[in-house]
Amino acid sequence: MVSARNTRIPRLVRDYALAIAFWLSVSVLVAWQMYGFERLLSKPVVLHDLLLVYGARYLTVAILTPPIFYLVERWPVTGAVVRRTAGYALGYLPFSCAFAVIRWLLLPPWREETTSWGPRSLEMLFELLYGTFADVLLLYLSVVVAAHAYAYFVHGQRQEIERLELRQSLAQSELQALRAQLHPHFLFNTLQGISTLIETDRVTAQGMLRARSGRSWISSSLI
Structure with a gap:
């Protein structure tokens, strides 16, 4: 139980580090784009405020x-x-x-019409809840789709590893079977059977000798 918990903690830290790094990078790009757009509209907006707004989002x-x-x-x-x-x-x-609550706790709501920070009140919390419906829906869908794409990728990698392990296991089994044919008891029984057939059925005995020599050559090349 302790070892399983210890393996989950580094993964949790890694996953959150990757998620934060990715989404904060996106926030910088979006903030810069919106800053240029607001400047075109001649709105009195500060880049620092936009970085905070989209960084919190x-x-x-x-x-x-x-x-x-x-x-x-x-x-x-x-x-x-x-x-x-x-x-x-x-x-x-x-x-x-959860998005509305966490966003409300991180920073006060941003009023786009006045390009200023609003009060952190319950009214603004409900405004965050229903006022960002389309944006949050797109974000949610993008995360769900990305999660499924990653899950399919991991599943495909696991299947490929299992196929490679199965091939390796089959090759090992075939090699062990060929080595077993070189066992002294097996050779003795085979040679004894061939010696018996030489007196009664020389054609069959010759075929067994050729097959035996071919298998021995294959086995020696694999060892």
């Missing part, structure tokens, strides 16, 4: 990304397609609620 997504990957790894859509697809569709509701 995508940091929230980064916090919610690893749990979705774990759920998809445990229950992919490939199992029960209709039921699990419906489950992931309904999963948007807790995702959107």
Whole structure:
């Protein structure tokens, strides 16, 4: 139990580190793009504020990304397609609620109409909940699709490893079978049978000798 827990902790740290690094990189790109767009509209916006706004938004997504990957790894859509697809569709509701709460806790809501920070109130929390429906839905779908793509990739890699291990096991079994044919008792019984056939059926005895010599050559080349 202790060893299993110790193996899960580094993976958890790694997954969150990757998620945070990826989504914060996206936040910088989006903030820079929005800054240029706001400048074209001659709005009094500061790049620092946009970096904070989109940094908080995508940091929230980064916090919610690893749990979705774990759920998809445990229950992919490939199992029960209709039921699990419906489950992931309904999963948007807790995702959107968690997104609104985490985003509300990280920074006060940002008012785009006034390009300023709003008060951290329950009213603004509900505004975050229903005011960002489309954006959060796209983010949720992108995470779910990415999680399934990663799960399929890992599954394919595991199948390839299993096929290689099976081929190696079969080759090892064939090699052991060929080596067993060189065992002294086996050779003695074969030679005794050939010596008996020489007196009664020389054609069959010659065929056995040729087969025996061919197998011995193959076995010696594999050893």
